[in-house]
Amino acid sequence: MNTKMFLAIVLLMAVLFVYPVQIFAADANSAGTVKSIELPKPKMEGGKPLMEALKERKTSREFSGEKLPLQVLSNMLWAANGINRPDGKRTAPTAMNKQEIDVYVAMADGLYLYDAKENKLIGVLAGDIREATGKQPFVKDAPVNLIFVADFAKMGNMSEDQKVFYSATDTGYISQNVYLFCASEGLATVVRGMVDKPALAATMKLKSDQKVILAQTVGYPKK
Numbered sequence: 570m571n572t573k574m575f576l577a578i579v580l581l582m583a584v585l586f587v588y589p590v591q592i593f594a595a596d597a598n599s600a601g602t603v604k605s606i607e608l609p610k611p612k613m614e615g616g617k618p619l620m621e622a623l624k625e626r627k628t629s630r631e632f633s634g635e636k637l638p639l640q641v642l643s644n645m646l647w648a649a650n651g652i653n654r655p656d657g658k659r660t661a662p663t664a665m666n667k668q669e670i671d672v673y674v675a676m677a678d679g680l681y682l683y684d685a686k687e688n689k690l691i692g693v694l695a696g697d698i699r700e701a702t703g704k705q706p707f708v709k710d711a712p713v714n715l716i717f718v719a720d721f722a723k724m725g726n727m728s729e730d731q732k733v734f735y736s737a738t739d740t741g742y743i744s745q746n747v748y749l750f751c752a753s754e755g756l757a758t759v760v761r762g763m764v765d766k767p768a769l770a771a772t773m774k775l776k777s778d779q780k781v782i783l784a785q786t787v788g789y790p791k792k
């Protein structure tokens with residue numbers, strides 16, 4: 570076989586095998602993902618004074634279907650667990666500053682991961698998984714369900730008991746930040762432990778080190 574013929578065969582093989590594999594990979598990727606969303610810069614001024622927000626803080630379980638504008642979503646996520654100092658620390662404290670809690674956002678068009686550093690929602694899954702985020706009927710229609718997921722891999726050499734205790738504690742601060750933001754903005758919210766966690770983890774395609782701690786529904790109150 571001369572060199573020209575050898576090169577022609579290699580080229581043919583590349584076209585026959587490599588190209589379809591690339592197409593298949595591209596399809597597989599686009600089938601399950603949703604586009605990331607750049608969030609507007611969060612507004613860190615305004616809102617009700619703290620004492621008024623505390624006075625208004627409450628759980629509500631009736632939501633209108635109205636979507637949250639991106640600016641409100643951005644403000645809420647920043648209040649929940651955004652970066653508030655140049656050293657990268659957050660609006661919510663974490664034990665030993667492990668920052669192990671990820672805030673996932675389930676909306677009608679997909680599941681997203683809040684990226685506080687880049688101020689964006691990273692597209693995780695296309696499709697509506699809201700119903701899988703809880704056992705109560707309102708979760709499937711409310712515009713936003715937050716899912717607080719602890720990444721035990723970020724918690725270093727803590728014991729399993731410490732990981733469970735601190736990740737639950739750390740989630741509580743984030744949830745209360747959301748409660749106070751909602752009180753300030755006239756939004757309705759409920760934090761929820763009634764979640765089928767293994768089923769939700771499977772739906773979200775979480776890794777074994779990622780643990781669902783709580784979920785929290787947010788929306789406008791039903792009129």
Ligand SMILES: Cc1cc2nc3c(=O)[nH]c(=O)nc-3n(C[C@H](O)[C@H](O)[C@H](O)COP(=O)(O)O)c2cc1C
Nearest residue numbers: 626627628629630703705759760761762763764783
């Ligand atoms: C850790 C935790 C888990 C909760 N789980 C649920 C839940 O699954 N479903 C629900 O409707 N409310 C849930 N709640 C909300 C409580 O029922 C609510 O906070 C309580 O009744 C007090 O009402 P308040 O928040 O208006 O003060 C939970 C609250 C906490 C702190």
